[in-house]
Amino acid sequence: xxxxxxxxxxxxxxxxxxxxxxxxxxxxxxxxxxxxxxxxxxxxxxxxxxxxxxxxxxxxxxxxxxxxxxxxxxxxxxxxxxxxxxxxxxxxxxxxxxxxxxxxxxxxxxxxxxxxxxxxxxxxxxxxxxxxxxxxxxxxxxxxxxxxxxxxxxxxxxxxxxxxxxxxxxxxxxxxxxxxxxxxxxxxxxxxxxxxxxxxxxxxxxxxxxxxxxxxxxxxxxxxxxxxxxxxxxxxxxxxxxxxxxxxxxxxxxxxxxxxxxxxxxxxxxxxxxxxxxxxxxxxxxxxxxxxxxxxxxxxxxxxxxxxxxxxxxxxxxxxxxxxxxxxxxxxxxxxxxxxxxxxxxxxxxxxxxxxxxxxxxxxxxxxxxxxxxxxxxxxxxxxxxxxxxxxxxxxxxxxx
Numbered sequence: 001x002x003x004x005x006x007x008x009x010x011x012x013x014x015x016x017x018x019x020x021x022x023x024x025x026x027x028x029x030x031x032x033x034x035x036x037x038x039x040x041x042x043x044x045x046x047x048x049x050x051x052x053x054x055x056x057x058x059x060x061x062x063x064x065x066x067x068x069x070x071x072x073x074x075x076x077x078x079x080x081x082x083x084x085x086x087x088x089x090x091x092x093x094x095x096x097x098x099x100x101x102x103x104x105x106x107x108x109x110x111x112x113x114x115x116x117x118x119x120x121x122x123x124x125x126x127x128x129x130x131x132x133x134x135x136x137x138x139x140x141x142x143x144x145x146x147x148x149x150x151x152x153x154x155x156x157x158x159x160x161x162x163x164x165x166x167x168x169x170x171x172x173x174x175x176x177x178x179x180x181x182x183x184x185x186x187x188x189x190x191x192x193x194x195x196x197x198x199x200x201x202x203x204x205x206x207x208x209x210x211x212x213x214x215x216x217x218x219x220x221x222x223x224x225x226x227x228x229x230x231x232x233x234x235x236x237x238x239x240x241x242x243x244x245x246x247x248x249x250x251x252x253x254x255x256x257x258x259x260x261x262x263x264x265x266x267x268x269x270x271x272x273x274x275x276x277x278x279x280x281x282x283x284x285x286x287x288x289x290x291x292x293x294x295x296x297x298x299x300x301x302x303x304x305x306x307x308x309x310x311x312x313x314x315x316x317x318x319x320x321x322x323x324x325x326x327x328x329x330x331x332x333x334x335x336x337x338x339x340x341x342x343x344x345x346x347x348x349x350x351x352x353x354x355x356x357x358x359x360x361x362x363x364x365x366x367x368x369x370x371x372x373x374x375x376x377x378x379x380x381x382x383x384x385x386x387x388x389x390x391x392x393x394x395x396x397x398x399x400x401x
Contacts, residue, residue, distance in 0.1 A: 001089070005079070007100065007313045008069070011050070012076040014320075018043050019075065038334055042323060049315045050077065054099055055123035056309030061088050061095040064312060102314040108304030110293035117286030118318035120277065122310040124264075126284065127302045132260035133295045134273040137166075137230035138222035142250030146215055152180040152245060161190075161242050162235035163200060166225055170200040172238055183209035183217065186246070190219070205232070219246060223256065227272030230256035259291045261303075 018039055050071065053063045060066050067088040068081030079085050088096050097103065102122075104113020111128050159175040173193050180186040191207045194200065204224025211217045223230045231253045234243060243249040259270035266281040273291050277284030293303060310318070326332055 001085070004069075004085075004100065007316075008077045008079070011046070011316065014046070015043070015075050045319060046316060047071070047075075049319060050312055052312065052315075054309060054311055056103075056307060057095050057098050059092050059095045061092055061099055064099070067096060067099065098309055098311055100311040100313040102308065102310045104289075104306050104308050106304055106306045108293070110291065110297055111304045111306060112290040112292065113306060113308065114274070114288040114290055115286075116288070116308055116310070118322050119281075119285035120287045120308060121283040122308050124283065124308060126264040126287070126306045126308070128261065128263060128289070128304050128306055129265075129301070130259065130261035130275075130291055130293055130298055130303045132257060132270075133293050133298060134226040134259040134270070134291065135257045135295075136223050136226055137228075137232065137254055137256035138220060139163075139232040139234065139248075139253045140251050141219040141221075142247035143212065143216045143218055144247040146183060146211075146217060147180050147186055148182045149215060152186055154178060154180070154242065154245070157240050158242055158245050160238055160240045161193075161248075162238050163194070163205075163221070164233040164235055165200045165203050165205060166223055166230055166232075168200055168203070169235065170194070170197045173197055175242060183211075187219070218251070219248065225256070225272065227256050227258045227270075230272070261291070263287060263289070263306075 021036070021039055022034060050064060055062075064070070064077075066084075068079055068084035069077060070080045072078050072080070102116050104116075106113060106128075108128070111130075116122075154175055155177045159177050161173045161175065163170045163173070175189055175193055180189065187207050187209050194205050194207065206222045206224070208220045208222070209217050210220050221232045223232050233253045234248055234251070236243065236249070256272075259273055259275050261270070261275060262268055263275065263277050263281075263284040266284045267278050268275045268284065269278060270276075270291075275289045275291050277287040279285055287308070289306065297303070324332075
């Protein structure tokens with residue numbers, strides 16, 4: 001119940017924030033997103049997700065209304081019928097979980113649904129075809145006489161071992177100095193001391209005696225992890241090591257294998273036991289499965305089918321992620337669009353300023369030419385005026401004679 005109430009609170013916080021952005025108070029500045037159609041679109045999508053029926057749930061508890069959760073008059077969610085909600089939790093807890101979260105149902109217990117995202121197709125059956133099961137890496141020692149016929153005597157000169165497990169180096173491990181008269185005794189000693197190591201003791205390493213059937217065998221160290229990064233190596237730099245007496249100096253490490261296969265016929269990437277749908281796959285992008293099948297479990301056809309159901313909280317989270325996703329989300333696209341418009345306007349203003357500058361320079365040039373012409377005309381006018389005055393004076397003098 002607390003997780004459902006937490007989801008309701010988160011949903012209501014978003015709704016109330018959006019409502020606040022679209023509320024105008026007279027005498028105050030409008031909120032920055034006031035009247036933005038993108039905000040309205042997001043609100044409508046969120047409300048559609050909340051009110052939708054979750055396909056893949058066979059019982060009556062396939063929408064929020066059926067478990068007593070409804071949208072109130074102010075647009076917020078609430079548990080308005082507590083008895084109906086409690087009845088749903090008591091009668092069909094799995095369906096209530098599926099109503100809110102993403103779940104996957106597999107026809108094979110060795111195929112486990114882990115997660116998906118908004119790109120994964122829901123309400124859909126995926127065929128799972130595994131071509132290689134994941135395996136663990138380890139270290140295989142060299143051939144060694146059975147300790148029951150050739151006792152192993154350890155003392156202070158040959159009782160030390162140091163492992164490198166999946167890249168992590170152990171402490172120097174000290175085995176008890178004594179005589180070991182069976183394979184069980186030496187294996188139990190190795191297992192106990194490795195388990196007690198502060199560095200690799202929690203790595204679920206398994207030590208085994210493998211009988212060759214001819215009076216000999218070898219010691220096998222197997223990592224607890226799966227995949228190509230899984231392996232165990234011996235640190236040969238230490239002094240007083242047990243490597244020679246246990247034939248570990250003639251051994252070799254072996255890497256594990258990553259799971260391989262397809263999901264719904266689409267390529268998938270394996271890492272350890274995790275099989276993931278690739279980006280841009282049509283139906284399986286974002287899906288992650290844990291494959292615990294062994295090679296013996298594999299068949300020529302599909303190993304199983306998986307159906308994915310996305311609940312309302314899961315759909316809401318995926319929608320919010322898609323909205324806020326960097327570069328491709330609605331907000332980033334809108335910001336990019338607005339920035340592009342600002343850039344275009346800035347460029348247009350710069351272009352207009354450049355043209356105005358050119359126009360101003362042209363007008364200044366014309367004004368200068370006009371001033372020059374007027375000055376020349378004034379000089380010529382003054383010259384003509386003086387000439388005419390001189391002619392007139394001469395003419396008057398001639399008449400006076």
